[in-house]
Amino acid sequence: MKIRHLTARSLTWCVAAAAITVSTVVVPSATSATDAAPAAADPCAGVPWMDSTRSPSERARALLDASSLDQKLRWLNEQAANDPARTVFARQRPRNIPASDPIDTTSFTMPAQVSCTPAIAYADGPQNVNAGSGVTYFPAPIAQAAAWNTDLAHAKGAAQSDEAWLKSRNVLLAPGLASGRDPRNGRTSEYLGEDALLAGLTAAAGSRGITSNPERPVSSQLKHLVGNEQELDRQLSSSNVDQRTLREIYTLPFEIGIDRGNVGSVMCGFNALNNDWTCGSHTLLRRILKTEIGFKGFVMTDFGSTHQYKIPASSLKAGLDQELNAWREWTPQIIKDQIAAGLITEADVDDAAFRVVRSHIAAGLFDVAKPATAQPVVTTPEHKVVSRAVAEQGSVLLKNESGVLPLQGAGETIAVIGPTAAKTAATGDADASSVCTYGTALTSGCSESVVAPLDSIRARAESQGGSVVYNNGSDLASAAATAADADVVVVFGYYKEGEFSDRANLSLDGNGDALVSAVAAANPRTVVVLQTGGPVTMPWIDSVQGILETWYAGEQMGPAIAALLFGDVNPSGKLPMTFPKSVADLPTAGSPAQYPGVFANGSTTRPAGSFEVRQVAYSEGMKVGYRWYASENVEPLFPFGYGLSYANFTYSHLQITPTTAKGKAEIRVRFRLDNDGLVAGTEVAQAYVRLPGAAGEPSKRLLGWKRVTLQPGEFQNVQITLSPSDISDLHLLDYWSTASQEWEKAEGTYQVTVGGSFDTALSDTFTIH
Numbered sequence: 001m002k003i004r005h006l007t008a009r010s011l012t013w014c015v016a017a018a019a020i021t022v023s024t025v026v027v028p029s030a031t032s033a034t035d036a037a038p039a040a041a042d043p044c045a046g047v048p049w050m051d052s053t054r055s056p057s058e059r060a061r062a063l064l065d066a067s068s069l070d071q072k073l074r075w076l077n078e079q080a081a082n083d084p085a086r087t088v089f090a091r092q093r094p095r096n097i098p099a100s101d102p103i104d105t106t107s108f109t110m111p112a113q114v115s116c117t118p119a120i121a122y123a124d125g126p127q128n129v130n131a132g133s134g135v136t137y138f139p140a141p142i143a144q145a146a147a148w149n150t151d152l153a154h155a156k157g158a159a160q161s162d163e164a165w166l167k168s169r170n171v172l173l174a175p176g177l178a179s180g181r182d183p184r185n186g187r188t189s190e191y192l193g194e195d196a197l198l199a200g201l202t203a204a205a206g207s208r209g210i211t212s213n214p215e216r217p218v219s220s221q222l223k224h225l226v227g228n229e230q231e232l233d234r235q236l237s238s239s240n241v242d243q244r245t246l247r248e249i250y251t252l253p254f255e256i257g258i259d260r261g262n263v264g265s266v267m268c269g270f271n272a273l274n275n276d277w278t279c280g281s282h283t284l285l286r287r288i289l290k291t292e293i294g295f296k297g298f299v300m301t302d303f304g305s306t307h308q309y310k311i312p313a314s315s316l317k318a319g320l321d322q323e324l325n326a327w328r329e330w331t332p333q334i335i336k337d338q339i340a341a342g343l344i345t346e347a348d349v350d351d352a353a354f355r356v357v358r359s360h361i362a363a364g365l366f367d368v369a370k371p372a373t374a375q376p377v378v379t380t381p382e383h384k385v386v387s388r389a390v391a392e393q394g395s396v397l398l399k400n401e402s403g404v405l406p407l408q409g410a411g412e413t414i415a416v417i418g419p420t421a422a423k424t425a426a427t428g429d430a431d432a433s434s435v436c437t438y439g440t441a442l443t444s445g446c447s448e449s450v451v452a453p454l455d456s457i458r459a460r461a462e463s464q465g466g467s468v469v470y471n472n473g474s475d476l477a478s479a480a481a482t483a484a485d486a487d488v489v490v491v492f493g494y495y496k497e498g499e500f501s502d503r504a505n506l507s508l509d510g511n512g513d514a515l516v517s518a519v520a521a522a523n524p525r526t527v528v529v530l531q532t533g534g535p536v537t538m539p540w541i542d543s544v545q546g547i548l549e550t551w552y553a554g555e556q557m558g559p560a561i562a563a564l565l566f567g568d569v570n571p572s573g574k575l576p577m578t579f580p581k582s583v584a585d586l587p588t589a590g591s592p593a594q595y596p597g598v599f600a601n602g603s604t605t606r607p608a609g610s611f612e613v614r615q616v617a618y619s620e621g622m623k624v625g626y627r628w629y630a631s632e633n634v635e636p637l638f639p640f641g642y643g644l645s646y647a648n649f650t651y652s653h654l655q656i657t658p659t660t661a662k663g664k665a666e667i668r669v670r671f672r673l674d675n676d677g678l679v680a681g682t683e684v685a686q687a688y689v690r691l692p693g694a695a696g697e698p699s700k701r702l703l704g705w706k707r708v709t710l711q712p713g714e715f716q717n718v719q720i721t722l723s724p725s726d727i728s729d730l731h732l733l734d735y736w737s738t739a740s741q742e743w744e745k746a747e748g749t750y751q752v753t754v755g756g757s758f759d760t761a762l763s764d765t766f767t768i769h
Contacts, residue, residue: 044116049357052367059366060358063114064350070111072346073332075353076316077323078300082120084113092326095304096235096611103309110332118365122324123169126176126190127437127554129160131167134377136160137436137446138387140189140552141176142534143394145198145576146643148684148705150205156390157209157220159383165216166378170363170370172210173221173267175203177253178229180534180577181624182588182595184503186231189438189533189552193576194625194640196249197702197730200256207261217364219264222257224302225278225289226250228269232502232596233606233614235305238272241618246273247288247736247743249624255293259729264359265297268320270305272613277307277315285319298355304328313343321352379449384556391553391560397546397571397644398579404525404545406567406646407488409464415482416454417519418473418492419510420531423452430494430510435531437552439498449555453529456558457490460566473515480522490565491519494531502596506537506583516540529561535579538637549575567646572682572707574643574757578626581637587628593617623698626758630699641702641757647681647712650674654754654762661768664724669703671754671762673718675710682709687720688760692748692768695735700753703732733768 044050048062064072074080079089090107097103124130128137136159138144144153157175164172178185180194192199207220227239227250241250257263266289268279278284279301289295298321306329308315315329323330338344360366397405407414416422419430432453436446458468471482473491483489493512497503507513520526520543527546530536531553541547548571550561563569580586588595592604597616599606606614623631626640653672658665669687684707690700704720727733733750734743749767753760 047116049361050116050366056358056362059361060354063117063357064353067114067353068111069336069346069349070332071114072349072353073335074110074113075356076321076330076335076349077327078122078325079327080110081322081356082122084117084119087112089327091331092304092328094306094309094328096307097309098611108331108333118360118369120171120360120365121169121370122171122173123164123167125160125164125172125174127442129163129167129169129172129378130442131164131169131374133445133448134375134379135163135167135445136379136383136387137442137449137555139390139394139554139557140438140533141192142189142576143551143553143573144206144390145192145202145394146396146551146573147390147393148198148574148576149393149707150201152386152389152393153202153205154209154212155386157206158212159209159386161210161213161218162216163378163383164218165213166371166375168371168374170217170365171219171221171264173223174210175206175220175257176223177203177257178224179249179253179624181229181618182586183506183534183577184583184595185229186497186502187438187499188577189497192253194578195576195702196252196256197704197732198576200253200730201260203253203257204259204261207257207263211262211264211363214364215368217368219360219363219365220262221265221267221300222254222261222263223267224269225254225266225299226269226284227273227278227618228271230502230596230616231500235270236606236611237597237614237616238275239616239618240274242621243738244736245618245621249622251288251293252731254289256730258293258295263295263297264363265300266295267300267302267324268305270302272307275613277305279306279320280308280315280318282318290319296355297359298322298352300324306330313338316348316352317344321355387554388556388560391550391556392563392569394551394573395553395560395564395571396549396573396575396642397564398549398638398642399541399544399547400644400646401545404488404527405548405565407461407565409461409466409566412461412466412487413485414457414461414466414468415471415486415489415523416457416468416492417471417479417482417489418494418512418515420494421452421457421490421492421529422454422470422472423450424472430496432557434496435494435552436555436557438496438533446555451556451558453492453558453561456562457565460562473510476511476514476518479515480518483519483526484522486523487525489519489523489526490529491516491526492529492531493536495533495536497533506535506580508532508536513539517543520544527565529565535577537580537582541637549573567679570646570679570681571643572645572684574641574684574686575638576640578629578636578640578758579638580629581635585629585634585636587620587623587625590620591617594619621698627699627701630758639758641684641686642759643684643757645677645681645683646679647675647677647683647710649681649683649710649756650676651685651755651762654752654764656752656764656766659766661766664728666724667722667727667766669720669722669752669754671718672715673708673710674715675712678712680709680711682707683756685718685720686755686757686760688753688758689733690751690753691733691735692746692750694748695746697735700751703752
């Protein structure tokens with residue numbers, strides 16, 4: 001069993017090419033005429049849970065020892081826990097229950113919390129701090145993953161933390177993790193891709209960034225545990241997955257995020273796991289998360305995701321610690337009644353309350369009070385620099401034929417086409433703000449701050465004596481005419497996604513495929529800028545010369561996209577998800593039982609008024625993402641890890657040492673990387689490993705990576721070092737044994753490949769005895 005303390009740990013073998021510095025805004029304290037008077041004695045100075053010389057566990061235990069049962073119960077609900085002086089509450093009706101079920105929603109009172117407990121406030125935050133206007137709109141998390149830069153993830157987390165604090169929030173519900181089983185998932189852009197190692201380490205770095213300033217402490221949360229891989233019927237569906245797949249694909253990124261991050265809490269999902277609701281699953285919460293992974297923080301629901309309103313004691317005993325927002329499944333009286341009935345004990349309440357209190361103390365929330373008032377504007381120029389860096393480093397150059405990119409500008413007429421290029425009144429319900437972030441609730445703020453690509457491209461072209469013409473693309477004939485008269489065309493294609501529903505397909509929205517085809521037919525020098533939340537199909541791919549995937553690039557999308565198109569910034573992003581040629585090639589395309597899931601009668605359509613749980617068969621097993629395409633010999637449109645550059649990188653001289661490893665040996669992957677191109681660039685060099693056949697793995701897996709910046713004609717002897725703790729803690733060479741119920745290593749030959757994507761060329765081996 002591993003015990004994960006709430007402390008940050010470093011990873012030495014994922015190195016960013018450049019550090020991003022985030023400046024902290026210092027807010028001077030208010031002064032008054034009374035400041036010169038002697039300070040009154042601190043009434044909390046002698047309170048044991050406010051004694052910072054004690055450990056978080058000692059302080060949490062002291063607080064609970066001084067608490068009544070009702071005061072302990074307050075920690076089991078967000079509203080009661082975070083507002084210690086509030087005494088009147090109301091129960092909200094649990095979700096997904098028949099209207100005929102009687103639920104008492106009468107207001108009730110509770111005693112105030114014990115003295116010297118802080119006010120705490122949560123904010124959602126995978127992309128930006130969701131706490132009103134005046135914040136920085138960063139690119140979507142999928143873009144963060146595409147940067148393959150943990151230093152940049154840390155910088156973004158630190159910037160978000162600063163903004164959360166100034167908005168009077170000190171718990172940030174971020175980062176988010178899912179495994180990309182089906183990219184039609186409406187929240188694909190909110191997560192960090194299909195690989196456990198890349199997603200886990202990126203989340204860990206973001207978590208460390210969020211918790212990096214002890215003077216402005218903010219706690220971090222990972223969500224949603226686990227199998228929350230579709231929005232369709234997310235509250236009434238069961239993700240049915242075998243045990244080995246569960247550990248290697250779905251819980252592993254959470255384990256890595258906890259191991260290498262500084263995570264205070266974990267949010268469970270709406271869905272069931274093997275017909276056991278994740279927010280009430282003893283197997284998932286008590287055994288896997290808290291015992292085997294060793295997580296010491298607390299587990300919190302999403303809004304109304306408990307699903308235990310008739311037997312609330314079972315979720316508390318299973319390892320759930322706190323209900324988000326209002327009381328729903330739990331109320332103080334219900335829990336006390338179930339204690340009296342012998343279904344749970346006060347020790348169960350103590351365990352949950354202790355985890356919440358200890359986590360908040362460990363994060364510093366008891367020692368530094370959050371600001372009493374939220375500032376209206378908390379974005380800073382430094383934070384906008386980070387936002388632009390994520391947009392630039394996370395954009396992926398997918399195609400570049402005939403030197404169409406970078407754009408030259410001088411003396412050329414550039415046609416910019418498509419509604420999302422401009423910051424104008426929406427055309428077809430789309431403009432630049434529509435693809436600033438995901439969903440609808442968050443995009444409204446982008447309309448104020450987004451810098452449109454059209455404006456940045458025009459300014460950049462005109463600075464070199466070029467010109468730009470614009471067409472919104474609503475009329476195909478008009479768009480084609482505009483393209484025909486230009487020297488080069490940049491056409492923007494998009495699709496929108498968000499919480500509460502999945503996408504029906506992976507095609508462009510707004511008649512985008514027809515627009516790209518019409519423009520390319522009129523002018524072969526066409527570059528497509530994609531603004532999507534995940535993979536997209538490209539029926540027009542052979543008719544265009546350039547493709548740049550920019551995801552939902554945040555408020556600084558304009559200058560970032562212009563810099564990439566004109567070569568002021570050399571693209572370095574790599575795909576964190578495989579792009580299929582068609583939806584029919586997805587791992588989940590085998591049967592309706594895999595997606596969207598079926599009901600008892602075999603139908604995929606929910607009957608009106610039904611509360612039956614949709615059964616979703618994860619029968620593809622571990623063949624998720626690149627593992628599917630490799631093991632099934634399905635050629636993707638673009639493989640995982642793929643991304644071009646204006647430089648030209650070549651790999652040679654791969655060597656693995658030692659050739660035979662025993663015990664806790666360090667493993668070193670060495671190779672030479674050359675920049676044979678004419679411009680400087682940064683390459684994300686990737687290493688993969690194929691385990692011995694006895695392990696039964698479907699394909700090779702990501703082993704590590706390194707960002708390397710080279711000048712033209714320069715080379716570097718690169719080394720990716722896998723320390724014994726890396727190999728052990730991150731399960732780099734392990735598989736989950738269902739026989740022993742442990743992570744194990746297979747004896748035999750391990751094949752390591754190195755290159756610029758999953759389709760690597762260089763290969764060497766080592767052996768484990």
